[in-house]
Amino acid sequence: MSTTDGTMRRRPDLSSVGTTLEAIERNVTGVVRGKPREVRLALVTLLAEGHLLVEDVPGVGKTMLAKALARSIDCSVARVQFTPDLLPSDVTGVTVYSPDTGDFEFRPGPIFANLVLGDEINRAGPKTQSALLESMEERTVTIDGTTHELARPFMVIATQNPIELEGTYPLxxxxxxxxxxxxxxxxxHQDDELEILRTHGGVDRVRELRPVADAAAVADAILAIRDVHVDDAVARYLVALCRATRAHPEVELGASPRASLALLRACRAAAAVAGRDYVVPDDAKELAPHVLPHRLILRPEAQLAGHDPLHVVLDVVDGVPAPTE
Structure with a gap:
């Protein structure tokens, strides 16, 4: 692999990133009490070069999880409080005229940080939400005909409140x-909530966090994870899971090939976090309920019956046979 100066850069060894992953996970779990699974899923999303949507009721630690992960890495961090009057240029940036130089200059917005924390993303209007599409998928921003590259690594951690409907725009x-x-x-859990009172009652533990890794170390880890082996039988199993959602009687629109790729990247990252250089079917079983449901659209009759996409995915995981060898 070549760097920007034309020299060859050796792909980092997967075993060398284990210390970095453990340090970040330990740092975050020290603040977000009683949620090791959610912390690990956030770390998997980062290493899979993906973006994370945290949806839950107010006050359970959505923003704290995002802040703790951001403060654990020595990189550029930006926070955006989404509101109904937020403009797309408030996120992506704007080109302004400079009287000193007599030229138009581009002033980048918060989307150009390594980690972008978006609070209450469903409060922003459709135009502002759509402004994130290109940056999240292509990792570029096009303004006034000029395309700007975003930082690497790049991750959006967005939160939304599912119970408050007034003044919100569904994604x-x-x-x-x-x-x-x-x-x-x-x-x-009750014991974890008691520990939260003890540790967070007097001081802001998030502010006390110190970085345990930098952007270069995370970028190396992301690069190394691409070497995680995926056997052909496991790859066929991932495809079978996604195709089964399309054939499910309650599903109007099933998981797309983009979902298959997302599940593959997540499984590779999960294997690396677990200390393995290969993917096993259990990785897919564990991650499918988090990668696939929000991509499905149920039939109207299934929605009226009170069914949700998560139960469809769990049904698919139970019904598709996993490779045994």
């Missing part, structure tokens, strides 16, 4: 499909 299907995963934090 369209195309926007949801750009998120690698959608997770929920959930209420903590």
């Amino acid at each position: 369209p299907e195309a926007q949801r499909d750009r998120f690698l995963m959608r997770i929920s934090i959930g209420y903590p």
Whole structure:
């Protein structure tokens, strides 16, 4: 692999990134109490070069998870509070006239950071939401005919409140499909909630976090994860899971090939986080309920019956036989 100066750069060894992953995970779990699975899923999303949608009720730690992950990495971080009057240029940037030089200059917006924290993304209007599409998928921003490259690594962690409908705009299907995963934090266990009172009652533990890795180390880890082996039988299993959603009687629109690629990247990252250089079917079984449901559209009769996409995915995982060798 060549660098920007034309020299060859050796692809990092997968075993060398284990220390970095453990340090980040330990740093975040020290603040987000009782949610090791959600922390690991956030780390998997980062390493899979994806974006994370955290959907849950207020006060359960959605923003804290995003902030803790951002502060654990020495990189550029930007936070956007989405509101109904937020303009697309407030996110992507704007070209302005400079009296000093007599030229038009581009002033980048918060989307040019390594980690972008978007609070209450469903409060923004459709135009602002659509402004994120190109940056999340292509990792570029086009303004006034000029295309600007975004930083590497690049990840959007967006939160939304599912119970508050007034003043919100539901994310369209195309926007949801750009998120690698959608997770929920959930209420903590009683003992974990008591520990939260002890540790967060007097000080802001997130502000006390110190970076344990930098952007270059994360970029190396992302590069190394591409070497994680995926056997042909496992790849066929991933495809079978996605194709089964399209044939499910309750589904109007099933998982697309983009979803298959997202599941593959997530499985590779999960294997690396677990210390393996190969993917196993259990990786797909664990990640499918987080990668696939938000990409499905159910038939109207299924929605009226109170069914949800998660149960469809769980049904598919139970019904598709996994490779045993």
